Amino acid sequence: MYLQRIRVKYMEPCFADTKKIRLKAEFPRDVSELLPYMNAVIPNAVYTQQGPFLSFTKEFRLITVYPGELTVIKAINSTDAYQILEWLRELMNDIYDQRSSITPSYDMRRRPSILALFQLLPQDKYNCGQCGERTCLAFSLFLWSGEQKLENCHPLVEPQYLEEKKALQDLLGHK
Ligand code: SF4
Known part of the structure; x- marks a missing residue:
């Protein structure tokens, strides 16, 4: 075995x-x-x-x-x-x-980088802490690892971040 x-x-x-x-x-x-x-x-x-x-x-x-x-x-x-x-x-x-x-696959399917997630977070609310994390970077890391949820970044529901939210959903593969 x-x-x-x-x-x-x-x-x-x-x-x-x-x-x-x-x-x-x-x-x-x-x-x-x-x-x-x-x-x-x-x-x-x-x-x-x-x-x-x-x-x-x-x-x-x-x-x-x-x-x-x-x-x-x-x-x-x-x-x-x-x-x-x-x-x-x-x-x-x-x-x-x-x-x-089985034919082995060496294809590297793309996964968003932590930086790509970070750059789409509301920059004017930088490190506001509403998600429960001390920094936006920490939130990005946990978002990437699956330990955080996008909806926990509360500023993202504000209408001015609609495009960023949509881009983050696309990157994360959310419907
Ligand atoms: S709630 Fe959003 S903007 Fe505020 S610290 Fe967390 S990730 Fe950054």
Whole structure:
């Protein structure tokens, strides 16, 4: 079996939503070779060859797979976190078993940069703190990682920011 187990290194509350869980876990082997196959199979995967690492969402949870470890952000609770790890382990084992019939993909689907998100935030409300973060840059970072929601930047609902809000929604893939 490609992955016998995935070992949790730590679990702690998410920064932005302390009712949810973030965790880091480690693989018993280097999984770099599997990332292009996962990239080909997982529909919303974002693959970065330099690294390498692969990120994707499972509903609202953000999962990032590195060669030797992975992170999960926004698991509902510890039970959900362990279920996600087991789901991922089975998925990776299936992909490994079927790799001869999968064409690996090295396509790097684009993901917005943190700076691109930051530049669209209301500049005249710079670091106002209404989102619960101390700075707009921190908000951009958590927005990028999936730990913040766009609607938490309250100034963005003001009509003068309609275009920026729409651009942010487009970048983040919101409908
Ligand atoms: S509410 Fe918006 S403008 Fe204010 S600090 Fe947060 S991200 Fe910046």
